[in-house]
Amino acid sequence: MRSLILILSLFFAGAAMAQTRPVTDDAGREVTIPEDPKRIVTLHEPLLTLPLLELGMPVVGSYGRGDNGESLLALDFIENVLGADGEALGISGIGAPGNIDLERIRALEPDLIVGTEHDAQKADQLSAIAPVYLQNSRSGVVSGFEAEAALAERFARTDTFDAKKAAYLDRVAEVRDSLPGNPGEETYLAIIIYDQINVISAMSGAIQAIEDLGYSKAEWQGAGKASGYGSGFAVPLSSEAFGRLDPDVLVIMNSYSSDERDEAAIRARLDRIVPGWDRFLKPAREDRIIFLDSGATATPTIASAEHTLDAFEAWARD
Amino acid sequence: MRTARRLDGRRVLRFASGLDVPLANLAAAGFLLVLVLMIMAYALGVGATALGIGDALRAVVGAGIGDGQAFALWQVRLPHILLGFMAGWCVALSGAMLQSLSQNPLADPGLLGLSQGAMVALMVLLVFFPGLPHGLAPFVALAGGLGVAALILFLVGWDQADGLAILLMGIALETTLSAVASLLLLYTPPETSYALSNWLAGSLFGASWSVIAGFAPWFALSLPVILLVGRSLKSFDLGDETALALGENVRRSRPAILVAAVLLTSASVTAVGPLIFLGVIAPHIADAISRSTGRTRLVLSALVGGLLVVAGDTLTRANTSDVALPTGLAITIIGVPLFIATLRLRALRTVQ
Numbered sequence A: 001m002r003s004l005i006l007i008l009s010l011f012f013a014g015a016a017m018a019q020t021r022p023v024t025d026d027a028g029r030e031v032t033i034p035e036d037p038k039r040i041v042t043l044h045e046p047l048l049t050l051p052l053l054e055l056g057m058p059v060v061g062s063y064g065r066g067d068n069g070e071s072l073l074a075l076d077f078i079e080n081v082l083g084a085d086g087e088a089l090g091i092s093g094i095g096a097p098g099n100i101d102l103e104r105i106r107a108l109e110p111d112l113i114v115g116t117e118h119d120a121q122k123a124d125q126l127s128a129i130a131p132v133y134l135q136n137s138r139s140g141v142v143s144g145f146e147a148e149a150a151l152a153e154r155f156a157r158t159d160t161f162d163a164k165k166a167a168y169l170d171r172v173a174e175v176r177d178s179l180p181g182n183p184g185e186e187t188y189l190a191i192i193i194y195d196q197i198n199v200i201s202a203m204s205g206a207i208q209a210i211e212d213l214g215y216s217k218a219e220w221q222g223a224g225k226a227s228g229y230g231s232g233f234a235v236p237l238s239s240e241a242f243g244r245l246d247p248d249v250l251v252i253m254n255s256y257s258s259d260e261r262d263e264a265a266i267r268a269r270l271d272r273i274v275p276g277w278d279r280f281l282k283p284a285r286e287d288r289i290i291f292l293d294s295g296a297t298a299t300p301t302i303a304s305a306e307h308t309l310d311a312f313e314a315w316a317r318d
Numbered sequence B: 001m002r003t004a005r006r007l008d009g010r011r012v013l014r015f016a017s018g019l020d021v022p023l024a025n026l027a028a029a030g031f032l033l034v035l036v037l038m039i040m041a042y043a044l045g046v047g048a049t050a051l052g053i054g055d056a057l058r059a060v061v062g063a064g065i066g067d068g069q070a071f072a073l074w075q076v077r078l079p080h081i082l083l084g085f086m087a088g089w090c091v092a093l094s095g096a097m098l099q100s101l102s103q104n105p106l107a108d109p110g111l112l113g114l115s116q117g118a119m120v121a122l123m124v125l126l127v128f129f130p131g132l133p134h135g136l137a138p139f140v141a142l143a144g145g146l147g148v149a150a151l152i153l154f155l156v157g158w159d160q161a162d163g164l165a166i167l168l169m170g171i172a173l174e175t176t177l178s179a180v181a182s183l184l185l186l187y188t189p190p191e192t193s194y195a196l197s198n199w200l201a202g203s204l205f206g207a208s209w210s211v212i213a214g215f216a217p218w219f220a221l222s223l224p225v226i227l228l229v230g231r232s233l234k235s236f237d238l239g240d241e242t243a244l245a246l247g248e249n250v251r252r253s254r255p256a257i258l259v260a261a262v263l264l265t266s267a268s269v270t271a272v273g274p275l276i277f278l279g280v281i282a283p284h285i286a287d288a289i290s291r292s293t294g295r296t297r298l299v300l301s302a303l304v305g306g307l308l309v310v311a312g313d314t315l316t317r318a319n320t321s322d323v324a325l326p327t328g329l330a331i332t333i334i335g336v337p338l339f340i341a342t343l344r345l346r347a348l349r350t351v352q
Helices: A002-018 A045-054 A077-082 A102-107 A117-126 A146-154 A158-178 A205-212 A239-243 A263-273 A302-317 B023-044 B053-060 B067-102 B114-128 B134-156 B163-186 B190-200 B209-236 B240-245 B250-272 B278-289 B294-318 B327-351
Strands: A020-024 A030-034 A040-042 A059-062 A112-116 A132-135 A187-193 A197-200 A234-237 A249-254 A289-292 B002-005 B011-014 B020-022
Touching: A030 A132, A040 A045, A045 A059, A045 A077, A045 A112, A045 A146, A045 A302, A077 A302, A102 A117, A102 B067, A112 A117, A117 A132, A117 B190, A132 A146, A146 A158, A158 A205, A158 A302, A187 A205, A187 A263, A205 A249, A205 A302, A249 A263, A289 A302, B011 B023, B020 B023, B023 B053, B023 B067, B023 B278, B023 B294, B053 B067, B067 B163, B067 B209, B067 B250, B067 B278, B067 B294, B114 B134, B114 B163, B114 B190, B114 B250, B134 B163, B134 B250, B163 B190, B209 B240, B209 B250, B209 B294, B240 B250, B278 B294, B278 B327, B294 B327
Parallel strands: A040 A059, A040 A112, A112 A132, A187 A249, A249 A289
Antiparallel strands: A020 A030, A187 A197, A197 A234, B002 B011, B011 B020
16 A cells, blocks of 8 residues: 555656656746746736736736735726726736735745746745746836737746747738838837836837837937936937937837826827927828827737737727 | 932832932833834734734744734834834934934934935935845945945045034035936936835835844844944933043044944835835934933844834835825924923923
């Protein structure tokens, strides 16, 4: 009987070991992760939870959510981007934003914790609960869907990713055909407004969609210089430089931390920063501005890129 | 060892060596020690996991508990309590030393720029060299703190330095370093900036047995520091000239005390972030509990510092709302009303 128990134990131990594999994460850490994680906790909602949910992975805990799954952040990204309900998906919180609670994470019994490279300092602590995998997310290091593609490859979800991307590329072709002019020969510039005007450089699904449509980024005064406020993602632009912008298509969005992100709100905010902008800014006079909802388009997901395509299609139709 | 009455009328415990310890101070130390143990015991039962004080105390002495409860106890609560106490002890001790050194009741490692020196050095490490091993952090913080201390002594003049000059120069450096810290926060990616802001607000998130093991030598250092500098601080309390007249080698002891304060402060900053204001309020609360000088004041201040950090961390863990409560803020919420009460009490005593 004892021999049988021993054999069975060795068999199941071997099976369990076969379900994990050692990998090197983007922070250069050696970590043994499950082949097919069943309970994932993420440390960043827009950058990690959304791409993982899009890949159909089982996220049980996400930074910025309450115990019942309600969003505690300025914006419910799951609802805005994926049109889903975090509570219905069974996603719990891991403590108040800014106060990650190790006991709460442990109570979720995760088999994998996914963070960004900015979470490297927390990795040691979290490793006592489950393996911690760190995925690059920084502007200038990854852009568009690259982080999602990397996660898909790491967790054997490339089929799901490829299928979604193929459908997205079909939609890109469809929208491109509906646009006036030839995007392949035209330029764009994307602006996001915080308390000042900023040029978006990379990262979001929006930029991926715009460039997949064929637009290339316009030159602008100040491009390439060192920048503040999260260099790489949003680079401050003076009101004077803003007034001189003249790309073929100017994309403008309000900050995703703002409750009001529609065209009227964006116009009102610009009126406060640069009064009369719509009379002297050439793209405004010639109706070459597309207003985007940053809450739906700013995440590095295919869904965000598709929201962007919808906005371009609506602009072309009008 | 016997009880006696000193010339100032205070009853003291007189040791064979001639050392006098006022009975009121002994009682205060005992009271604070009991309070610390009670708060620590209470803190064992506070957190998201269902684990009462009784279960926690039984588990500490060997009783079996569930995996989740064991994790909460051994990986979260005990490390938080121990590291919090040690860090609070060291910061408050630094504050008490600096107040005597500068003869200014406002002095603390933050006001003199020592915390900011360690903090900015760590921020530079995290922002510009994120790939370097985390084990370097204590040494980098130490270099930052020592750099500020050396700069203060250099700028005010090694020989001429008096308490007020050190304080004013410290304020100038603190202002400059705070501006540098703001600049670093502004010009880093949002996630890095956010993580740094959390750390700057004071956090025991990183508390673990390995961090405690790393911190333990610095905590242990505080004990000989108390023994060695206590008598000198008693002289400094009376002013530089009197200290000199009493035979205090000011030229040697002042930098030595400053270096000791830097060592303790830097270690604390590395472990829990800069606990701003703790170094000011803890000695004043200790004074309100029992008026003391020298070594006794250092011990009482350090006990109050440890107590406040453990209480602050417990409040943070007890917070079940969706709004974050950083440990630094929790310490302020608990400490500032006590600080105000002590000042009112002192004002009333003065009037009487």
